[in-house]
Amino acid sequence: MANIIDGKALSAAIKDEVRSEVASAEAKYGRKPCLCVIIVGENPASQVYVRNKVKAAAYTGMESMLIELPASTSQEELLGRLRELNEDPCVDGILVQLPLPDHIDEEKVIDTIAPEKDVDGFHAANVAGLWLGKDCVVPCTPAGIMRLIDSTGISLSGKNAVVVGRSNIVGKPVAKLLLDRNATVTIAHSRTADLAAVTRLADVLVVAVGRAGLITGDMVKPGAVVIDVGMNRNAEGKLCGDVDFESCEKTASWITPVPGGVGPMTIAMLMKNTLHCFRNREK
Ligand code: NDP
Secondary structure, X not given: OOEEOXXXXXXXXXXXXXXXXXXXXXXXXXXXXXXXXXXXXXXHHHHHHHHHHHHHHHHHOOEEEEEEEOOOOOHHHHHHHHHHHHHOOOOOEEEEOOOOOOOOOHHHHHHHOOHHHEXXXXXXXXXXXXXXXXXXXXXXXXXXXXXXXXXXXXXXXXXXXXXXXXXXXXXXXXXXXXXXXXXXXXXXXXXXXXXXHHHOOOOEEEEXXXXXXXXXXXXXXXXXXXXXXXXXXXXXXXXXXXXXXXXXXXXXXXXXXXXXXXXXXXXXXXXXXXXXXXXXXXX
8 A cells, every 4th residue: 555645744844944934034134025926817716726825825924915807807907917016026926827818818928927026937937947957936836746756755866757748837847857856757648659558667657637537556557656736526526636546556655645745735835936036036
């Protein structure tokens, strides 16, 4: 039976760490880091996410601002708000909750956020920084995944890591972070010919697809570390991952649950990123 990687406990420890760093940052610089979260429209899942982000900021002692805009907000209005926040010396981090209403171009929005305030790490300048190995903001979910893997004490050097999913926000950046740790990385996706044959080679398997139960125990190498990024609702409306937990925990050595794995880590790393942006701006 696999050991459970407790993302909830680890994220709580990281938030406590940030909380004490915020207190010393305030003593040193005379102000607290400030995170600004913007939501456009009334997507219920997004509303829960932004509330949790603001709550976490409050817990760490940071300042936070929640800007709630109606779904009818035009792209120009949103870009105008972002330009104001970019110029606002009191704001260290800006996060626009995705997805945005269809009439707004997400890429334009991301590219309008000042890279030094882009706490999601989605701006092209931060993406380039990640791939070129420069100081940058690392996207929260991939950064959280690395902390979860590290918490197992397993070294990644020379290991086979397989990432299922190649999105810009999870799959690709986590593959780069694994590569930086000298893992031999394979990225699988919807056109991968024989997914099970690929996943069975993984010493570390990261699954970020959005399909409940895609990975079953027979697709996991005995002793593998399995990180489940997926967030899906099953027929009963219950939150579940991409990994069939019951069958995979029999084969894996370490596994993340859903909920309580990657999800809370994303928020903890957002707090870390806000602090990182604050420090860089104060330098
Ligand atoms: P995307 O939809 O952007 O990407 C999904 C990826 O999965 C694509 O690369 C796609 O391949 C691949 N894929 C789809 N079907 C298959 C298949 N049958 N076999 C192999 N690969 C497949 O999703 P995201 O990366 O944004 O998110 C993935 C999941 O992670 C979602 O459930 C999301 O909710 C969750 N998530 C959770 C977060 C957290 O904090 N816990 C944060 C972010 C995401 P192709 O490129 O070929 O289409």
